[in-house]
Amino acid sequence: MSARIVHIATNTFREAVRDRVLYNLIVFALLMSGASILVGQISIDIERLVVINLGLTAVSLFGMVIAIFIGIGLVSKEIEKRTLYTVLSRPVRRWEFIVGKFFGLAGTLAVNTFFMAIGVFGSLLYVSRHFQKQDGWVLVALYFIVLQFLIITALTLFFSSFSSPLLSAVFAFSLFVIGSFAEDLRGFAAITQGATRWLATGAAYLVPNFSALNVISLVAHAQPVSGQLILYNSAYALIYATMAICGAVLVFERRNLK
Amino acid sequence: MAAIEILGLEKTYSVGFWRKKPKYALRPLNLTIQEGEIFGFLGPNGAGKTTTLKLLMGLIFPTAGSARILGMEVDDPLMKAQIGFLPEQPYFYDYLTARELLDYYGQLSGVDPKQRSRKVNEVLQRVGLPDAGAVQLRKFSKGMLQRVGIAQAILHDPKVVFLDEPMSGLDPMGRREVRDLMEQLKLEGKTVFFSTHILSDAEALCDRVAIINQGDLQGVGAVADLTSSVHGKVEVVWQGPAVPPALRALGAECHVTGETVRAILSEANQDAAIEALRRERLRLISVTPVRTSLEDYFMQKLQPTLATSGARA
Numbered sequence: 001m002s003a004r005i006v007h008i009a010t011n012t013f014r015e016a017v018r019d020r021v022l023y024n025l026i027v028f029a030l031l032m033s034g035a036s037i038l039v040g041q042i043s044i045d046i047e048r049l050v051v052i053n054l055g056l057t058a059v060s061l062f063g064m065v066i067a068i069f070i071g072i073g074l075v076s077k078e079i080e081k082r083t084l085y086t087v088l089s090r091p092v093r094r095w096e097f098i099v100g101k102f103f104g105l106a107g108t109l110a111v112n113t114f115f116m117a118i119g120v121f122g123s124l125l126y127v128s129r130h131f132q133k134q135d136g137w138v139l140v141a142l143y144f145i146v147l148q149f150l151i152i153t154a155l156t157l158f159f160s161s162f163s164s165p166l167l168s169a170v171f172a173f174s175l176f177v178i179g180s181f182a183e184d185l186r187g188f189a190a191i192t193q194g195a196t197r198w199l200a201t202g203a204a205y206l207v208p209n210f211s212a213l214n215v216i217s218l219v220a221h222a223q224p225v226s227g228q229l230i231l232y233n234s235a236y237a238l239i240y241a242t243m244a245i246c247g248a249v250l251v252f253e254r255r256n257l258k
Numbered sequence: 259m260a261a262i263e264i265l266g267l268e269k270t271y272s273v274g275f276w277r278k279k280p281k282y283a284l285r286p287l288n289l290t291i292q293e294g295e296i297f298g299f300l301g302p303n304g305a306g307k308t309t310t311l312k313l314l315m316g317l318i319f320p321t322a323g324s325a326r327i328l329g330m331e332v333d334d335p336l337m338k339a340q341i342g343f344l345p346e347q348p349y350f351y352d353y354l355t356a357r358e359l360l361d362y363y364g365q366l367s368g369v370d371p372k373q374r375s376r377k378v379n380e381v382l383q384r385v386g387l388p389d390a391g392a393v394q395l396r397k398f399s400k401g402m403l404q405r406v407g408i409a410q411a412i413l414h415d416p417k418v419v420f421l422d423e424p425m426s427g428l429d430p431m432g433r434r435e436v437r438d439l440m441e442q443l444k445l446e447g448k449t450v451f452f453s454t455h456i457l458s459d460a461e462a463l464c465d466r467v468a469i470i471n472q473g474d475l476q477g478v479g480a481v482a483d484l485t486s487s488v489h490g491k492v493e494v495v496w497q498g499p500a501v502p503p504a505l506r507a508l509g510a511e512c513h514v515t516g517e518t519v520r521a522i523l524s525e526a527n528q529d530a531a532i533e534a535l536r537r538e539r540l541r542l543i544s545v546t547p548v549r550t551s552l553e554d555y556f557m558q559k560l561q562p563t564l565a566t567s568g569a570r571a
Contacts, residue, residue, distance in 0.1 A: 007365040011351070018353035081349045086410060089315040089343035089420075090366045091335035256318040 004092050005100040012104020013111075016070060021108065024062055025115050031058060036123040047127040052138060052220040055120035060145050060216070062116065063109050064176055067149050070108070071156030072168040074101045075248075079257055088257070095249045102157055102245055109149040117142050137219040140230060144213045147237035151208045152176055154244035161248040161255070179210035208240055259329070261418050261449035262291040262314070266323035269309050269473075283309045284473045286323060291451060291466075293417075296444050298460035298467040298481075299453040300556060306473040307453035308346055311422050314451075315343055327418060339368055342411035346422040346453075348403060352396035356387060356406050359395060360413055367414035381409045386435055400427040408436065412443070419443060421452040425459055437463055461485070461552040469559045476559040484555045491548040492528050494521045497541040504534035522548060 016022070032055060039050045075098070078084040087097060117139075124135060155175055159168035178185070182204060189200035213233055215225050269284040284306045291297045301307050312318045314325055316333045330337035350359050360378040369377060382391050385405040390398070398406065404427045411419055424440075425433045440450050440463055454460055460467050461481060468478040477484070494510070496519055501512045508531055510521035523531055528545065535542055550558075 004366055007362065011362055015351065015353055082345055082347075083349060083351055085312075085315070085317055085345040086343065086348065086350070086363065086407075087366060088317060089338065089341070090363065091338040091368060092366055093335065254319075257312070258318065 002096055004096050005103065008087075008092070008097060008100025009103035009107060012074070012101050013107045016105070016108040021066060021070065022112060022115075024066065025112065025119075028058060028062055028116050029119050032119040032123045036126045039127060048124060048132075048222075049220045051123045051127050052120070052141075053216060055116075055123055056138070056141050056145065056216040056219075059113060059116045059120065059142065060148065060214075063113060063145065063149050064152060066112060067105065067109055067152045068156055068169055068172045068176070070105055071153050071172065072160050072165040074105060074157055075160045075252065076165050076168070084257060094253050098157065098161070098245065098249050098252055102153060102241075105153050105157075106150055109153065110146060113142060113146055113149070132222075134219075134222040134224075137215075137222070137225055140225045141215050141219045143230075144215055144233055147233060148208075148210055148213050150237055150241045151179075151210075151213075151244070154241040154248070155208065158244045158248040158251070161251040175207055176210065179208040180214070181211060182207055182209040183211040209236065213237070259293050260290045260326075261293040261295070261328060262289070262297075262451060263326045264289040264310075264314075264323070265325065267310070267313055267320050267325050268322040269306075269313060269318065270321040282473045284313070285475075287470075287475055289468060289475070289478065291449060293449050294444065294447055295465045296440060296450045296463050297452070298464035299451065299470065300455065300457065300460055300467050301453075301470040302455055302560070304472075305455075305470045307470060308422055309473070310470070311343075311345075311420055311451075311453060314420065339414070340417045342414065342416035342419045344407045344411040344419075344421045344424055347426060348407035350395050350403065350406060350410075352394065355392050355394050356382065356398070356409075357391035359406065360410055363410045364413055369414050377413060377415075381413045384412070384439065385409045386432075401429060401432050404428055405432070408439065412439075416448070418449040418451065421450065423454055424452055425454065425456055433459070457552050457556055467552070469556055471560050477555070481552060485550050485552055490525050491522055492525050493544075493546050493548050494523065494528070494531050494535075495519070495543040495545075496535050497543060498535075498538070502534055502538045502540070504537070505531055508534070518543070 035054050036051060039047050039054075043050055078087070084097075088094065120138065121131075121135070124138075125131065152172060152175075156168060156172040159171045163171070185200065185204040185207065189197060189204045192200050212229075215229075218225060264287050266286040266288060267284060268286045269282075271281045271283055273279050273281045287310065299307050299310065309318070313320050314327065314332055325332050327337050328340055351362075354362065357378055360381065361374060364374045364377060379391070382388055385408050387402065387405050387409070390402065395403065395406065404424070408421070408424060411421065421440075424436050428436060437459065440452070443450050464481050466478065466480050467484070469476040497517050498519055499517070501510070501514065501519055501521070505512070505521060505523075508523055508527040510523040510527075510531065512519055512521045521531070525547070532542065532545065
């Protein structure tokens with residue numbers, strides 16, 4: 001990887017840390033501690049299920065909010081404040097800037113998820129006093145959540161390369177919601193006819209399939225996740241995020257920075 | 259060798275709901291700036307100075323024409339490693355300290371990691387911020403930010419330095435320091451291309467200037483040439499309580515300031531005026547030919563466009 005991409009990514013990560021983005025971890029820690037104590041008192045035999053469901057859903061939502069709200073400003077804020085001028089007047093190619101920003105935010109989200117994961121496992125330990133073999137599947141669910149973050153970060157970056165922060169947030173959040181029901185959309189497409197079928201099928205495959213990347217319920221019920229699904233999801237997230245970044249680069253390469 | 263070659267560079271924006279109406283930000287511009295020159299790009303606000311600089315930096319794309327810096331295309335990373343740029347009213351990552359920011363820019367410019375720290379300290383010293391390296395930029399005043407802006411533009415020892423309104427936001431001391439710095443850069447053999455609307459700065463610093471207005475190049479030349487045309491008038495200065503009637507009779511235009519009198523009169527009457535002062539036993543201080551100042555030249559070049567805009571209004 002180009003050294004300039006690493007420098008831009010490091011600076012993006014440093015910005016997130018200095019802007020106190022990781023403070024959300026305190027809220028998350030409080031939420032998990034409170035939930036564990038509460039669940040421990042009111043649930044019988046399903047403490048683990050509730051903690052895993054609640055913990056992983058919170059990890060996913062916190063991360064999505066951070067990905068969208070930082071992502072929308074990654075490019076537009078740099079243009080608005082003209083900090084980009086002193087970067088692009090150096091031997092930095094526009095695609096390097098976009099890719100560096102992506103890795104910077106992805107790194108921030110990975111670190112954030114790591115600390116939140118410690119919180120989830122801490123809560124699990126609190127309610128059940130010991131870890132079980134099937135708790136390992138929680139790690140797979142967390143890996144899929146990180147893959148979702150990569151996709152949404154790339155999409156937000158794509159939107160922010162040509163539209164305003166507000167519109168970028170609306171587009172990205174809409175895609176997150178629609179993508180969470182992608183399997184239903186595909187089911188709907190299968191039962192329609194004619195042009196509607198074409199349109200629905202196109203839309204179903206165009207939106208990111210977040211429902212395939214959501215195995216929270218499965219791991220909460222201690223069900224295993226197949227190796228094939230891990231492989232498919234990894235390839236899918238990689239291809240989808242790469243395509244979204246390529247789109248962002250294509251738009252940004254032609255953009256006049258007024 | 260030419261440091262900067264601009265060939266028919268043009269920028270047009272489409273405005274209006276259906277984007278049909280063209281707005282000319284820069285009409286075809288042709289300029290050549292030689293290595294080692296301090297070149298002033300002058301014009302009123304909105305003249306097209308910043309548009310030209312953005313085109314040269316590859317921040318916006320030209321509608322037509324091209325430019326080469328150090329013989330390379332404007333998007334060539336090899337060229338960009340050899341130039342420095344200070345944008346107008348610069349703003350930087352305010353969560354960083356001055357030293358961190360310069361270190362980051364040094365990394366992006368490919369400055370050797372072993373020398374980076376030394377270069378950062380040197381450049382902070384050079385712009386008058388030796389003790390502000392550890393301070394976050396959000397605590398900097400406008401003038402300090404301008405100094406950091408200049409520091410990042412020269413940090414990597416570039417061959418060509420582009421400065422967009424470098425004196426903006428600086429107090430008289432700061433302006434003097436920046437002027438000295440620009441002269442020092444010239445002595446080091448660097449080419450300095452700077453935009454300004456402060457004519458006294460340009461007159462004091464530049465080897466050559468170009469005047470631009472409403473996206474159109476109005477004139478270009480050496481400051482000495484532009485300001486050397488003589489009006490055929492002389493300025494006579496002497497010390498005395500009043501203007502002798504003989505000088506009034508020569509058609510002198512007089513201004514009295516305390517004990518000093520300045521008179522502008524035709525060059526043909528110069529000897530007669532000196533004789534009249536001698537007769538009156540007044541102390542002659544100087545006799546100098548009246549030359550066109552850069553301001554006169556600037557106003558003269560802008561007059562037709564001002565008249566056209568006035569007529570349109």
